[in-house]
Amino acid sequence: QVQLVESGGGVVQPGRSLRLSCAASGFTFSSYAMHWVRQAPGKGLEWVANIWSDGINTYYADFVKGRFTISRDTSKSTLYLQMNSLRAEDTAMYYCARDRAHDAIDVWGQGTTVTVSS
Amino acid sequence: EIVMTQSPATLSVSPGERATLSCRASQSVSSNLAWYQQKPGQTPRLLIYGASTRVTGFPARFSGSGYGTDFTLTISSLQSEDFAVYYCQQYNNWPLYTFGQGTKLEIK
Numbered sequence: 669q670v671q672l673v674e675s676g677g678g679v680v681q682p683g684r685s686l687r688l689s690c691a692a693s694g695f696t697f698s699s700y701a702m703h704w705v706r707q708a709p710g711k712g713l714e715w716v717a718n719i720w721s722d723g724i725n726t727y728y729a730d731f732v733k734g735r736f737t738i739s740r741d742t743s744k745s746t747l748y749l750q751m752n753s754l755r756a757e758d759t760a761m762y763y764c765a766r767d768r769a770h771d772a773i774d775v776w777g778q779g780t781t782v783t784v785s786s
Numbered sequence: 787e788i789v790m791t792q793s794p795a796t797l798s799v800s801p802g803e804r805a806t807l808s809c810r811a812s813q814s815v816s817s818n819l820a821w822y823q824q825k826p827g828q829t830p831r832l833l834i835y836g837a838s839t840r841v842t843g844f845p846a847r848f849s850g851s852g853y854g855t856d857f858t859l860t861i862s863s864l865q866s867e868d869f870a871v872y873y874c875q876q877y878n879n880w881p882l883y884t885f886g887q888g889t890k891l892e893i894k
Contacts, residue, residue, distance in 0.1 A: 701881065703881070703883070705883075712873060712885060712886070712887045712888045713822070713824075713830065713873055713875075713885040713888075714885065715882070715883035715884065715885065718881035718882075718883075720881075727881050727882060729882075730787075763829065763830075767881070768832070768835065770877075770880055770881075771818065771820070771835055771836070771877050771880065772820035772832050772835040772875065772877060773820075773822075773830075773832060773875075774832050774841075776829040776830055776831070777829070778829060779829060
């Protein structure tokens with residue numbers, strides 16, 4: 669079945685880095701654009717970044733631009749999010765998500781928790 | 787940036803009654819709007835896309851409508867499993883998504 673499994677979350681000090689991974693299975697990973705979406709504790713959904721199926725085109729929310737980098741490894745069917753210069757406000761559950769057809773998100777991972785705290 | 791505003795923030799409805807949730811965009815998004823359902827402790831699930839196309843697996847009591855800037859999610863006869871938080875999302879500016887802040891649908 670179609671599945672996205674995130675990993676790499678944890679507790680990190682402000683200013684440090686973390687890399688999230690998302691292992692995809694059950695579908696042709698190379699054919700889909702992918703996203704990272706986050707949700708702070710008790711808050712709503714917030715789009716973070718997108719990467720096209722070609723792995724070349726990437727887009728970011730303004731609040732992470734210059735700090736986060738999205739990438740993908742088609743040979744491993746894995747999506748990444750490199751997060752640098754982390755701030756307390758980056759504390760959230762981070763979801764890996766599949767783009768349906770250049771429109772909505774049709775598959776969500778279970779999420780991985782990132783806590784930025786000293 | 788397109789801002790999505792949902793109302794009300796919390797909606798209290800009795801089982802069996804109709805629920806109407808609203809979503810407004812700060813500028814036209816045509817029909818490029820999706821709705822998601824999120825239950826406590828669970829991941830969001832795509833419910834509707836294209837403003838009105840219901841995803842397989844959701845019953846017909848869920849319906850979406852609207853175009854441009856004003857959208858509505860209607861649940862015709864609430865069941866216990868429908869109580870959740872619902873988010874709207876625009877993708878007119880794909881891939882620069884924006885979500886509404888959510889409407890919590892709770893049991894009255």
